[in-house]
Amino acid sequence: MATPLEPTKRAYQSTEQRQSATIEAVVHLCAEQDPSTLTTARIANEVGLSQGALFKHFPNKNSLWKSVAGWVSEQLTQRVFSVADQHKHADQALEAMFLAHIGFIARHPGIPRLMLGELQKPGNGPAKRIVRETLTNYRQKVISLLNLGIEQQRVTPTIDADAAAVLYLGAIQGLVVQGMVGGDIRSLEKIAPRIFRIFSACFQEAPDAPQA
Amino acid sequence: MATPLEPTKRAYQSTEQRQSATIEAVVHLCAEQDPSTLTTARIANEVGLSQGALFKHFPNKNSLWKSVAGWVSEQLTQRVFSVADQHKHADQALEAMFLAHIGFIARHPGIPRLMLGELQKPGNGPAKRIVRETLTNYRQKVISLLNLGIEQQRVTPTIDADAAAVLYLGAIQGLVVQGMVGGDIRSLEKIAPRIFRIFSACFQEAPDAPQA
DNA sequence: TGAAAGAAAGTAATCAATCGCTTTATTTTG
């Protein structure tokens, strides 16, 4: 008789470990799959669990999406805001935020799909609420940096800060969508500085107000 | 016995009529529903057909998506390009395109969801191809307008046209996403001019190159 | 009158969630 082929000990893990592994698996899977087509079976398989076992750690699928949105929000906010605070000049902070954001996305290509996927849903699901609040928060940060820049005389005082903040976020989104069209999210980091450079013209000296 | 309750005359229509009615129904439904959750039953109901009858006019659901993508591409391209051609100054053409695009979206709030939904899908489905080609086409138009603007001395000759085109599309997308966050796509038209105004600083005289 | 348009019922597949039961980990207790 052949070797008894040990009964493949199951590697039990705590719910917390499984939860974070599952969240990472979802983020990872979204790099190459539309979130709305992600099945619990596919996710469980990626984590190394049976489909049913997933529900030992999340009460339902919606709760999983909420956790994923929370993770993304936390990571993004933390990383982007922290690099901004390392610069004392507002314009440098804005540039650092921009590049950090693109870098974060380049390392986690599934994130745009996740966030856009949530925004697609109408209504006020908990996951969508998190994404919305994160974006609003982000926009506020940009606005206050622009205002700080005005005080520091590094930003045109006549700037329309609200509109500039929308354009700032749009620059990131345009870059990301451009990456989705081209198919290579990871190469975004190369062109990101060029995009920011041209955006930066918007908050520097106004063209129709030549220096007196 | 009660009245025979007349057999409710059916209004037969040609396949072509049903096809365009179906496409419009999809665009309309996407205004308040994630495209990936749209069922053939829901669409048929909107058109006023039984679910099965839909397949008399489209061989399958993918073919319907392809038709919808084609309709959107055609409408958008036609409207946006035609207003651009009504202006001889490149900068004015860019502004008119921008406002026409936002206006079109404001009148068809489902369109961003449709296009983003297609871009979410990985691979090279026919519908995604159409969306991708439309965006690429659009970007090319912006680039050539910027180059024309340089000849007309209405655009800074030192501009990074490729990057500016990405920023231009990003400005639109940022505005749209902003509308999705706020929930009211239709109010975009009010702030659109402000966004374009601040974007326009990017292609006007460069700040660090005071006119010689 | 026959071909196209439609309704209504049916089919096979998919998927989130549940269930019964087993295996591992932790806690209680003699």
Add this chain to the structure above:
DNA sequence: CAAAATAAAGCGATTGATTACTTTCTTTCA
């Protein structure tokens, strides 16, 4: 400290609901 007891993590099968698409038969109209 070991053995018993409880709790937690896991599997595999199943269930019920949903969905794209098909089939059968009926109605319209050119």
